[in-house]
Amino acid sequence: MSGRAQRARHRARWAWAVSTVVLVLTAAACGTTSGSNSVAAQARSGDRKGYVSGDGSVERIDPANRGTPLTVAGPTVDSRIWSLQDHPGQVVVLNVWGSWCPPCITETPELDKAYRNLTSRFKDVSFIGLDTKESPESALAFIRANRVPYLSLAYDGGERMLSLNGKAPATPTTLILDRQHRIAARVLGPLTASTLEGLVEDVRAA
Structure with missing residues (x-):
């Protein structure tokens, strides 16, 4: 394999690795954000809309x-x-x-x-x-x-x-x-x- 081909493959692998890391960090941010609409905040408050509703x-x-x-x-x-x-x-x-x-x-x-x-x-x-x-x-x-x-x-x-x-x-x-x-x-x-x-x-x- 030529040096040019090896460098192209290396760049492709690097780009894939970077995109994977970005996706993981983005998903983590969506799941752990400290805002009032986060899953964690909803779990801590016991509700999702600022109220507690019974089940009938x-x-x-x-x-x-x-x-x-x-x-x-x-x-x-x-x-x-x-x-x-x-x-x-x-x-x-x-x-x-x-x-x-x-x-x-x-x-x-x-x-x-x-x-x-x-x-x-x-x-x-x-x-x-x-x-x-x-x-x-x-x-x-x-x-x-x-x-x-x-x-x-x-x-x-x-x-x-x-x-x-x-x-x-x-x-x-x-x-x-x-x-x-x-x-x-x-x-x-x-x-x-x-x-x-x-x-x-x-x-x-x-």
């Missing part, structure tokens, strides 16, 4: 283990005043949500369907939303755009969330309160209308 798991609580009644009250996103005390003897569906939360958006039509079905059949069932981590203006814009038929309490920095006794660790969370306003059932994550209607019917019948 359902919990039913026996009457003997339901604890004390909740006391939830305050201004709504449209500047009204709402209180559980104004709904004595009613089964109340309380949905924790945010317009920034994709699973909340997904379940909105299901909540709307359940609301219309249940409240048309039963006069002792009420719904209330509990907006979280956004301004009343953002929440109200979403409610109006999606024609949500029930009120939502405005975000107050988290004080009302504390009144839920740690039962709403995910967004969305739906709590079904019995006639004494104790937590009787819970869905962590997005739900379907049929699931919610079945839970409410069970709580009413208990």
Whole structure:
């Protein structure tokens, strides 16, 4: 083999080696970058979108283990005043949500369907939303755009969330309160209308 051919082969091998190293370093950078969208950062935070969402798991609580009644009250996103005390003897569906939360958006039509079905059949069932981590203006814009038929309490920095006794660790969370306003059932994550209607019917019948 001539000297010119050997030098050409050497240059080709060198170029291949350099390109391989560049590809490896690039792949490593994509996998280990310290930015908020990296896989490592997502794993450390426990989520991918700045929120923790449940998997739709359902919990039913026996009457003997339901604890004390909740006391939830305050201004709504449209500047009204709402209180559980104004709904004595009613089964109340309380949905924790945010317009920034994709699973909340997904379940909105299901909540709307359940609301219309249940409240048309039963006069002792009420719904209330509990907006979280956004301004009343953002929440109200979403409610109006999606024609949500029930009120939502405005975000107050988290004080009302504390009144839920740690039962709403995910967004969305739906709590079904019995006639004494104790937590009787819970869905962590997005739900379907049929699931919610079945839970409410069970709580009413208990």
